[in-house]
Amino acid sequence: ALPFAEANANPGNALHGGVAASAAVTAAHALARHVLGADTGPWHTMDFQINYLAAAIGEEIKATARLMRRGKELCFIVVDVTGDEGKAIAQCSIAVRGRQGRDEAEKPIAKGDDGEVDPGFMGDRIAANPFISGRGIAMDFMRDGQVRLVMPWKDGNSDLAGGVHEGAALALLDTAGAMCSWSITGLGKFKASTPSIQAQVFSAPPKADLVAYGNVGYRDNEMYWNDVEVADAGTGQLVARGTVLYRIFS
Numbered sequence: 001a002l003p004f005a006e007a008n009a010n011p012g013n014a015l016h017g018g019v020a021a022s023a024a025v026t027a028a029h030a031l032a033r034h035v036l037g038a039d040t041g042p043w044h045t046m047d048f049q050i051n052y053l054a055a056a057i058g059e060e061i062k063a064t065a066r067l068m069r070r071g072k073e074l075c076f077i078v079v080d081v082t083g084d085e086g087k088a089i090a091q092c093s094i095a096v097r098g099r100q101g102r103d104e105a106e107k108p109i110a111k112g113d114d115g116e117v118d119p120g121f122m123g124d125r126i127a128a129n130p131f132i133s134g135r136g137i138a139m140d141f142m143r144d145g146q147v148r149l150v151m152p153w154k155d156g157n158s159d160l161a162g163g164v165h166e167g168a169a170l171a172l173l174d175t176a177g178a179m180c181s182w183s184i185t186g187l188g189k190f191k192a193s194t195p196s197i198q199a200q201v202f203s204a205p206p207k208a209d210l211v212a213y214g215n216v217g218y219r220d221n222e223m224y225w226n227d228v229e230v231a232d233a234g235t236g237q238l239v240a241r242g243t244v245l246y247r248i249f250s
Helices: 017-036 120-127 130-135 166-185
Strands: 043-052 062-070 074-082 088-098 138-143 146-151 191-201 210-220 223-232 238-249
Touching: 017 043, 017 062, 017 074, 017 088, 017 130, 017 166, 017 191, 043 166, 120 130, 120 138, 120 166, 130 166, 138 166, 146 166, 166 191, 166 210, 166 223, 166 238, 210 238
Parallel strands: none
Antiparallel strands: 043 088, 043 191, 062 074, 074 088, 138 146, 146 210, 191 238, 210 223, 223 238
């Protein structure tokens, strides 16, 4: 269970979607480590999908993980995130992999961009968001459907293994996806939400600064399919990739 805290909220005391995603990942990993055994690590989320069903407004949430199937080194898990009186907040399907101590393959390099710095009109605004600023996430570039955000290493984003917590990495991916859409619409009297996120984490995120590159892959009226890569800022190697489905409407 996670009690309500303003540090985890958007305006209006709505829980930031990255918090629900982090809670789901944490619950899934706890179950996978129990099922697979302590000697099967390190662990990472091979595949992740979360559908956001309702907003959690100023309320405690609970993440309940259920094992659907176990493989030799895999656990297929469903996580239900609920609020007060069992209200469905989100449902997440997660495949957790235990690396069993094996060496990692060399990870691909992010496509990146030309390095231009232009935080755009949302730079100051995301810095004022308690959850986003609490993760240290900052806007480097935002224009015409493309964004670059950075998340410097900080102890508050770490996991038990000493690297960046997957929940923090997914929050960076989520934020980058949302900002892609806003770079198209600009400010206005809009409402917005994240209906769904799909992502893959290649390995346990390292103890490093992370960078996210996002772009609008496809738009259909109010709906945006935004592709995001999260990489080690120092090496350029991919940590995670995914698609954020974002909705902006009047």
